[in-house]
Amino acid sequence: EVQLVESGGGLVRPGGSLRLSCAASGFTFDDYAMSWVRQAPGKGLEWVSAISWNGNITYYAESIKGRFTISRDNAKNTLYLQMNSLESEDTALYYCTKVGSGACFDSWGQGTQVTVSS
Numbered sequence: 001e002v003q004l005v006e007s008g009g010g011l012v013r014p015g016g017s018l019r020l021s022c023a024a025s026g027f028t029f030d031d032y033a034m035s036w037v038r039q040a041p042g043k044g045l046e047w048v049s050a051i052s053w054n055g056n057i058t059y060y061a062e063s064i065k066g067r068f069t070i071s072r073d074n075a076k077n078t079l080y081l082q083m084n085s086l087e088s089e090d091t092a093l094y095y096c097t098k099v100g101s102g103a104c105f106d107s108w109g110q111g112t113q114v115t116v117s118s
Contacts, residue, residue, distance in 0.1 A: 002026040002107040004096045009112030016086050020112055022079040022096030027107075030054065030074040033099040036081050038092035039111075046092070049081065050099065064090070086116045 008020040020036070035050040049070040050059045058070050069082040079096055093111040100106030 002098060004098065004107055004109035006094065006096050006109045006112035009094060009114045011115045011117065012086055013118050014087060014116055016116070017082070017084045018086065018114060020081040020083065020094055020096075020114070022109060024077045024079065024096075024098070027098065029072075029077040033103075034072060034079045035097045035099050035105060036070065036079075037095045037097055037105065037108075038090075038114075039095070040089075040092040048094070051079070083114070086114075088116050090114060091116050 003025045005023045006020060008018060010018060012018055030053055033050055033052050036048040037045050038048050039045050048061050048064055049068060051070045051072055055072050060068065067083065067085045071080045072078065091114060093113050095111045096109040097105035098107040
């Protein structure tokens with residue numbers, strides 16, 4: 001059974017930083033690209049970032065480019081999202097997703113809440 005467990009969210013002031021982690025199990029982690037998706041209060045899902053199976057290729061949404069960095073440690077089966085220069089607009093529930101065939105997000109974690117507020 002695929003399991004994705006996010007952690008690292010919390011309350012941070014504008015301009016602060018957080019690092020999210022996603023512990024993966026139940027599948028061969030380094031066979032798959034991975035992604036982060038977020039949902040702000042009262043809004044729809046927003047794709048944030050993605051990373052190839054070996055970490056060599058990364059993609060970012062324009063809204064977070066230059067502030068967030070996605071990475072992975074295949075030896076630890078863990079995905080990360082380093083978030084710097086956080087803004088109130090980054091307040092959201094952040095989900096870790098596995099990218100399956102056809103570039104579909106076929107497995108999701110339960111999410112970790114990030115709140116940016118002074």
